[in-house]
Amino acid sequence: MSQIPPQPVDLMIEARWVVPVEPHAVVLEDHAVVADGGRIVAVLPIADARAAYAPRERVELGEHALIPGLVNSHTHNPMTLLRGLADDLPLMVWLQQHIWPAEAKVIGPEFVRDGVELAVAEMLRGGTTCANENYFFPDVIGATYRRMGFRAVVGLPVIEFPTAWATTQDDYFARAVAVHDSFLSDNLISTAFAPHAPYTVSDESFERIRLLSDQLDIPVHLHLHETAHEVAEEKTKSGLRPFQRLQKLGLVNDRLIAVHMTQVTEGEIAACAAAGVSVVHCPESNLKLASGFCPAEKLRQAGVNLALGTDGCASNNDLDMFGEMRTAALLAKAVAGDAAAFDAAYALRAATLHGAQAIGLGACIGSIEVGKQADLAAVRLSDLETQPLFNVVSQLVYATGRHQVTDVWIAGQRKLAARELVDIDTAAILAKTRAWRERIAAA
Structure with missing residues (x-):
C-alpha cells in the first residue's frame, strides 16, 4: 500500500501549548495549528502534523502559548x-x-x-x-x-x-x-x-x-x-x-x-x-x-x-x-x-x-478551531516574570505582559515576527504622531 504524501499547506505553527478557548479551559501540549488559504485546517499533535502536512512555512515556538488573536x-x-x-x-x-x-x-x-x-x-x-x-x-x-x-x-x-x-x-x-x-x-x-x-x-x-x-x-x-x-x-x-x-x-x-x-x-x-x-x-x-x-x-x-x-x-x-x-x-x-x-x-x-x-464574528474568529480564520498570537512564557509555570491560562491572565507577545497572524498572514512589525513603517508612524502632538498642543 502506497503512503499518502503530506498535503501542501501555507503555514504550520508548532507550539509548546495551544490554548484553543473552545473547548473551554483546555490546554493542548505540543500541538500544531495548520493553516491554508488564511483558514485553520487542522489542530493536532506536532508529530502527527509533520507526518500529514508539508507547510511552505513552519514556525517552531517551543516556549510559547498559541492563543486566538x-x-x-x-x-x-x-x-x-x-x-x-x-x-x-x-x-x-x-x-x-x-x-x-x-x-x-x-x-x-x-x-x-x-x-x-x-x-x-x-x-x-x-x-x-x-x-x-x-x-x-x-x-x-x-x-x-x-x-x-x-x-x-x-x-x-x-x-x-x-x-x-x-x-x-x-x-x-x-x-x-x-x-x-x-x-x-x-x-x-x-x-x-x-x-x-x-x-x-x-x-x-x-x-x-x-x-x-x-x-x-x-x-x-x-x-x-x-x-x-x-x-x-x-x-x-x-x-x-x-x-x-x-x-x-x-x-x-x-x-x-x-x-x-x-x-x-x-x-x-x-x-x-x-x-x-x-x-x-x-x-x-x-x-x-x-x-x-x-x-x-x-x-x-x-x-x-x-x-x-x-x-x-x-x-x-x-x-x-x-x-x-x-x-x-x-x-x-x-x-x-x-x-x-x-x-x-x-x-x-x-x-x-x-x-x-x-461583534457578529463568532463563526469566523475568537477560537482556534478548524474552519476559522487563522487569527493567532504567540506568547512567550519562558520569561522570568512568568516562571515557574503551573497553569498556562492563569499565567496568561495574571502574570503575562503584552511585551511577551512575539508573533501575530491575521488570516494566516504574519503581522508581527519576533516582536518586529511586518510591513509597517514604525519610524513614519512615530514621526506623524510627534507632529500631531505639536499640533494638538498648539491648538
Whole structure:
C-alpha cells in the first residue's frame, strides 16, 4: 500500500501549548495549528502534523502559548493621538470641556488615518487582531485597517449634532449606508451602527437604526448605562431608564452591543440574557473615569455574553488587552465578594470568543478551531516574570505582559515576527504622531 504524501499547506505553527478557548479551559501540549488559504485546517499533535502536512512555512515556538488573536470589543482608535491629553477628570468634564473641544480643532481624515495607524501598531504588539471601532470618518477608518491588513468592525456613527463627518440626521444615515455598502465583500472589514449614547441620540434616529440594522443584518454598538448621572438624567427627561427606553424602541435584541453597563438592575441583567444582548466591559476606562463598576460576575452567572474592550486611549490610556483581562478578573472578584468569580479561563474567553460573538464574528474568529480564520498570537512564557509555570491560562491572565507577545497572524498572514512589525513603517508612524502632538498642543 502506497503512503499518502503530506498535503501542501501555507503555514504550520508548532507550539509548546495551544490554548484553543473552545473547548473551554483546555490546554493542548505540543500541538500544531495548520493553516491554508488564511483558514485553520487542522489542530493536532506536532508529530502527527509533520507526518500529514508539508507547510511552505513552519514556525517552531517551543516556549510559547498559541492563543486566538485578542478581540478589543470597544475602541475609539483615532483617539490614540489624544492619549494623556486630559487625565484625572470625571467623564462629563473630560468629554465636554476637553476631549470634544480638542477634537473639533483637529478632527479630519488625516487625524483619523494617523490615529488608526498608531493604534494598529500598538494592538499588534499586544496580540490584538480585531477591533470594534466607534468613531467618525468610518470610510477612512475602514480603508486604513484594510490597508494594514487588520480585522475590524467599523462603526457607522450617529449623533444628534453636526460634526466634521456629517451635519444632519439624513446626512449621517446616507453616509452610514454608503460606507456599509463599500465594505460588503471585504474579508477583513465589516460594519455596525454606532449611535453614541441614549443621551445624544433621538428616538427617531434609534427607530431608523433599528430598521436598518434589521435590513442590513448588522449590530448596534453604543455606550449604555456608563454612569449614574446618565441614568438619572434620562429618568428625569423621559421617565425611563436608558435601557427601558431602548426596550421600548425595539433595540434590546441579539444585535445590541451595550458598552460599560455599570448601572444595571437584576431585571436588566435578566433582560439582556433573555434577549441575547452582548455587554462589553471596559474596566480600566471605567476605573479611571470613576464611572462605576460593571457587575461582571452577575452578568456571567446570568449567561450574558460578556466581552472586553479598552475604550479609547484618551480614557484608558492604552490598548493593552492583557492588562484589561487581568483588571477585569480582579475587579470582578472584588465587586462580587467572591475570589472564585470571573476566573482566568473565562477572562481569556471574554477577550477572544465572547468578543467575536458580540461583534457578529463568532463563526469566523475568537477560537482556534478548524474552519476559522487563522487569527493567532504567540506568547512567550519562558520569561522570568512568568516562571515557574503551573497553569498556562492563569499565567496568561495574571502574570503575562503584552511585551511577551512575539508573533501575530491575521488570516494566516504574519503581522508581527519576533516582536518586529511586518510591513509597517514604525519610524513614519512615530514621526506623524510627534507632529500631531505639536499640533494638538498648539491648538
